[in-house]
Amino acid sequence: MNNGPVIFLGLFFSMAISWVAFVLGPQAQLAGLQPARTVAPVPAGYPNPRPGLAQQGELVYRASGCVYCHTEQVRPKELGSDLARGWGVRRSVAHDYIYDQIVLLGTQRLGPDLANAGLRMDAMAVLLRLWDPRTVNHLDAGHSIMPAYKYLFDVRKIGRAPSPEALVAAPNWAAPAGYEIVPRPAARALAAYVANLRQEAYLFEAPPPPGSPAANVLTTATNAPAGETNAPAGGTNGPAAGSGVPALPGGTNVSAPQTTNAAVK
Amino acid sequence: MSVTAAPSPTPVAAAVSRTEREATGAVPILGLFAGAAVWLLLALLLALLCSLKLHDPAFLASGPMFTYGRVHAAAEAALLYGFGVPAALGVGLWLLCRLGRTRLAGPVVAAVGALGWNAAVAAGVWAILRGGGSGYEAFEMPGAVAPLLLLSYVLMGICGVLTFRQREAGALYPSQWFVFGALFWFAWIFSTAALLLLGSPARGVLQASVNWWYEHNLETVFFGLAGLAPIFYFVPKLTGRPLHSYDQAALAFWMLVLAGSWGGIPGGAPLPAWLVSVSLVGTVLTIIPIAAVAMNLYRTMAGARPAAEARACLRFTGAGLFFWVIAGAQQAAGALPPVGALTDFTLFTTAQRDLFRYGFVGMTMFGAIYYIAPRLAAAKSGAPDGLWKGWLTQWHFGLMLAGVAAGYVSLLAGGVWQGVELQNPAQAFAAVMRGSMMGLRLSLLEPWLLTLGLIAFLLNFALLLNGCRAGGRREKPGGPRPRKEGA
Numbered sequence: 001m002n003n004g005p006v007i008f009l010g011l012f013f014s015m016a017i018s019w020v021a022f023v024l025g026p027q028a029q030l031a032g033l034q035p036a037r038t039v040a041p042v043p044a045g046y047p048n049p050r051p052g053l054a055q056q057g058e059l060v061y062r063a064s065g066c067v068y069c070h071t072e073q074v075r076p077k078e079l080g081s082d083l084a085r086g087w088g089v090r091r092s093v094a095h096d097y098i099y100d101q102i103v104l105l106g107t108q109r110l111g112p113d114l115a116n117a118g119l120r121m122d123a124m125a126v127l128l129r130l131w132d133p134r135t136v137n138h139l140d141a142g143h144s145i146m147p148a149y150k151y152l153f154d155v156r157k158i159g160r161a162p163s164p165e166a167l168v169a170a171p172n173w174a175a176p177a178g179y180e181i182v183p184r185p186a187a188r189a190l191a192a193y194v195a196n197l198r199q200e201a202y203l204f205e206a207p208p209p210p211g212s213p214a215a216n217v218l219t220t221a222t223n224a225p226a227g228e229t230n231a232p233a234g235g236t237n238g239p240a241a242g243s244g245v246p247a248l249p250g251g252t253n254v255s256a257p258q259t260t261n262a263a264v265k
Numbered sequence: 266m267s268v269t270a271a272p273s274p275t276p277v278a279a280a281v282s283r284t285e286r287e288a289t290g291a292v293p294i295l296g297l298f299a300g301a302a303v304w305l306l307l308a309l310l311l312a313l314l315c316s317l318k319l320h321d322p323a324f325l326a327s328g329p330m331f332t333y334g335r336v337h338a339a340a341e342a343a344l345l346y347g348f349g350v351p352a353a354l355g356v357g358l359w360l361l362c363r364l365g366r367t368r369l370a371g372p373v374v375a376a377v378g379a380l381g382w383n384a385a386v387a388a389g390v391w392a393i394l395r396g397g398g399s400g401y402e403a404f405e406m407p408g409a410v411a412p413l414l415l416l417s418y419v420l421m422g423i424c425g426v427l428t429f430r431q432r433e434a435g436a437l438y439p440s441q442w443f444v445f446g447a448l449f450w451f452a453w454i455f456s457t458a459a460l461l462l463l464g465s466p467a468r469g470v471l472q473a474s475v476n477w478w479y480e481h482n483l484e485t486v487f488f489g490l491a492g493l494a495p496i497f498y499f500v501p502k503l504t505g506r507p508l509h510s511y512d513q514a515a516l517a518f519w520m521l522v523l524a525g526s527w528g529g530i531p532g533g534a535p536l537p538a539w540l541v542s543v544s545l546v547g548t549v550l551t552i553i554p555i556a557a558v559a560m561n562l563y564r565t566m567a568g569a570r571p572a573a574e575a576r577a578c579l580r581f582t583g584a585g586l587f588f589w590v591i592a593g594a595q596q597a598a599g600a601l602p603p604v605g606a607l608t609d610f611t612l613f614t615t616a617q618r619d620l621f622r623y624g625f626v627g628m629t630m631f632g633a634i635y636y637i638a639p640r641l642a643a644a645k646s647g648a649p650d651g652l653w654k655g656w657l658t659q660w661h662f663g664l665m666l667a668g669v670a671a672g673y674v675s676l677l678a679g680g681v682w683q684g685v686e687l688q689n690p691a692q693a694f695a696a697v698m699r700g701s702m703m704g705l706r707l708s709l710l711e712p713w714l715l716t717l718g719l720i721a722f723l724l725n726f727a728l729l730l731n732g733c734r735a736g737g738r739r740e741k742p743g744g745p746r747p748r749k750e751g752a
Contacts, residue, residue: 001515002436004429004445011449011522018526022478023457026540031468062400065334069608084690086648092535096470104400105473107531109610110319134322143699147322147333160665229611 033098038201046201049099050193056191060186062102069146071106072115072197086120087113088199092208096199111146118198127183128170135173152187156180161211283366284644290362290369291645292420293376295730297355297733298634300383302454302726304347305627306719307390311340313712319705331553332396338405339393344622345350345403345483346414347386350451351379352630353491354421357444359637360494361425364441365432371424378420385413401462401472403480408463416453422448439514443494446522447487456481470535481529481544484618485551485596488626489521489589493558493632496586500562503579503636504569513561517554524550528596532605548600555593562586577658581632584666588624592617595677607688612704613680623715624669631661640727642733664718672711 001007035045050058061067074088082088092115097103117126131153133146156163158180165188166180175181183191202208318333320355325331358610362369369375389410392398398405406414425448429441458479461467507545508514527547530540571579595617599608608614639653679701686697 001439001511004437005447007437007442008449010519011446014519014522014526015450015453017523018478018482019457021451021527021543022540023475026471026474026537027467029537030471033469044642059721061418063335063396063398064329064332065338065398065400067400067402068334068337073533075534075606075609079533079602080609081688081690085687086690091533094470094537096535097473100469101466102400103470105470105474105534107477107610107614107707110698139498143695145319145322145702147318147326149332151327151329151332231700251672 030094033095035098036095036201036203038203046203047096047099050196053189053192054196055193056185056194057099057191058100058102059191060190061193062104064149064190066114067104067106068108069106069110070112070114071109072103072113074113074115074199075103082113085112088116089119090199090202090208092199093203093206095203095205114194115198116198116200118195119200121195123188123191123195124168126194127187128167130183130187130191131167131181132173132203150185152184152190154182154184156182286362286366286368287359287641287644289372289642290358292373292425293369293379294375295638295641295645296353296361297351298638298725299351300379301348301355301630302719302723304343304351304386306384306716306723308340309716309719310347311336311343311647312323313709313716315340316705316709316712319710320702329396333480335394335396335398338398338400339390341403342393342398342405343386343390346381346389346406349488349622349626349630350418351382352634353488353626354379354418354425356495356630356633356637357447357488357491358421358425358428358635359641360444360498361432364498365428366427367431367433368432368575368617369424370427375421375424378417378424381413381417382392385410385417389414399463400456401476401479403456403483404462404476411455411459411463415452415459418451418455422452422632437560438498439508439511439518440494440498442515442695443497446518447490447494450482450487450490450526454479454487473534474530474536474540475527477531477534479529481548482526484621485525485528485593485621488523488621489525490518492585492589492629493517493521494627494629495629496558496562496582496589499578499632499636500566500586503575503582504566504571506565506569508568509561509564513557517557517561518558520550520554523550524721525554528600531609532600532602533609537652545600545602546730549597552597555590555597558586559590577653577655577662578632578636580662581628581635581665582664585625585627585629585632587629588620588669592621592625595620599646607684608680610660611680611687612676612701613684616680618678619676619711620669620673623665623711624673627715628665628669631665639729639733643727646733654725654728657721657728661718661721661725664714664721668711668714668718672708675707675710677702679708 035047038046073092074082074090077083077093083091096115121129129146130149132148132150133144134148144157153167155176156166156179158178162180163182166182167175169175314325314331315337318326318331318336322333326708329335358369358375361367385406389406392404392407392410397407399407425444425516429445432441458475461475462479466472497514524547528544528551529548530536530544532541532545534541559619566583595613598604599613599617635653635658682704683697683701686692686700688695
């Protein structure tokens with residue numbers, strides 16, 4: 001160990017091994033991923049590129065540091081209670097992210113996982129939480145440690161024509177009388193992004209649980225548009241009745257996602 | 266591998282020229298330390314703000330600049346890139362000079378590099394607060410700043426490599442391998458991350474794997490090597506014992522760069538299963554270098570009675586070593602799937618990171634700075650060194666130790682509780698978070714205590730520089746305490 005060049009070579013090869021394994025290897029395996037054929041052939045190819053507004057929202061998500069409290073990855077059944085908690089219908093896999101420009105999976109959960117936020121909330125529900133998490137999120141009233149993002153909104157006197165984008169009243173929240181709360185473009189983009197987060201298609205590497213209805217009957221219910229799978233705005237946490245239930249493909253434990261859905265923030 | 270002499274014995278004839286040699290590097294190295302301390306203050310204030318916002322989310326919530334996510338990112342960037350890397354570089358450059366018995370090569374280049382680095386960090390932290398952060402954990406610097414950081418690093422790194430090359434002939438001491446390895450490692454991982462996250466971003470989850478690989482290598486390998494280098498130097502030197510075993514040191518070194526560089530991928534991540542497994546194996550194998558270092562240094566210092574002057578530095582260094590062992594063992598334990606299933610994504614991870622960053626990197630760097638700074642200041646100004654105010658040093662150590670311990674214990678307890686509670690899906694996530702608020706509240710002590718301790722250090726540092734300047738001008742002999750040279 002007294003020879004500089006030898007030490008250098010040793011370091012070089014150690015680094016090279018690590019680099020090949022952790023940088024080059026996954027690159028070779030995953031860089032060419034194409035949209036998958038789904039096991040349940042629901043959205044014919046999966047995933048689909050995010051709409052433009054949601055792509056902009058990805059930038060707001062990054063700039064606001066959302067990743068320091070929220071992950072975007074659902075772990076498999078053996079690791080943690082993510083699935084039992086209703087944070088997803090299956091584990092997250094590499095395919096889910098191929099169209100994302102900025103992939104922030106996160107390593108800290110001070111708030112719930114958001115990989116499937118779009119299955120639980122629509123954009124309006126996201127906006128209400130951004131405006132005031134403590135008041136609006138009645139499941140955690142007064143306790144949520146999520147900061148309010150009021151600077152993403154304008155408080156306006158209602159003029160002759162109320163803004164169609166203004167926040168709608170929630171069960172325990174309403175805008176001050178005579179005023180409306182209008183999200184700024186950044187807020188709308190962020191909400192569009194979060195509401196677009198949904199990893200619902202079953203894939204070869206993330207199949208439906210064996211024996212579940214979804215595994216046998218390739219129902220088209222998973223393709224239901226957002227309006228049907230999600231509870232309506234404002235009442236997002238209410239039990240998703242009717243059409244909401246079959247839309248969740250985790251058929252075997254229909255009741256479990258339902259109860260946890262109510263528990264999920 | 267031959268057994269070399271204890272680090273840097275001091276022949277009488279060399280004493281004068283050593284002062285001269287050290288004077289060469291005084292400006293860039295002291296500059297790096299001063300900048301690091303100021304950045305640490307800023308990082309702690311931002312971390313304090315983060316903690317406060319977890320207790321009262323409405324605090325300073327009126328604008329985007331001080332929203333939790335941005336402040337958190339800025340605090341992390343200031344800590345890692347403002348404090349950690351420059352402090353590690355300053356200590357590393359000094360060790361290369363001291364152990365190679367040579368001058369710092371290219372002090373002007375190093376000073377320019379240090380200036381450029383600090384300017385880049387300033388621009389980066391400002392950009393993060395303005396919403397321009399990259400969003401990648403431990404790599405938040407925006408794309409426009411990363412090249413300047415890399416360039417500044419290369420300037421300083423080249424000085425390090427040249428200093429290493431012009432060393433006096435003779436056996437290499439372990440600290441030299443460690444510094445050399447750290448210099449090399451950072452350049453490679455940072456340029457990879459800059460290219461694949463900011464330059465031409467990798468596709469999909471590859472960003473996550475690059476990001477995790479980078480963070481793991483930055484902490485486990487770069488900071489690990491950079492922090493162990495002064496530990497391996499100061500423990501034998503200040504206890505007056507020769508290093509117990511060079512073979513164990515070599516084993517630790519190679520295992521750390523081989524196994525330590527594999528890791529960082531959480532179990533269950535949406536990445537190929539083999540990658541998760543390799544990461545797991547590498548992380549668990551880091552137990553070997555941890556055990557080797559711990560045994561080696563324990564045998565080196567057991568029973569030693571260090572001189573009073575050496576204790577200030579040795580206390581920090583010893584605490585840093587202790588926290589490195591704990592943090593490393595926790596990291597290896599957390600990588601095991603049954604443990605990780607509970608503890609991943611909880612405060613358990615936060616506890617480990619904070620312990621590593623403040624407890625290991627912080628303590629080790631301050632231990633080294635307490636030894637190095639007065640000698641450099643004295644070499645430069647010609648005044649006698651040893652001008653630290655002993656009571657301020659003690660306050661710094663006590664506050665820092667209390668802060669690290671309080672933060673660690675409360676976050677660890679909160680994290681384990683959180684992990685166990687979250688296993689039960691009937692337990693609502695929001696309720697679990699409410700329950701773990703106690704741990705978060707107690708951990709607020711950490712930034713407070715660390716900030717107070719750091720203020721003691723800054724005061725001490727200012728007095729030191731001022732005393733040396735005054736001493737050099739008026740040739741006034743004598744600080745409050747005489748200098749004790751060598752082991």
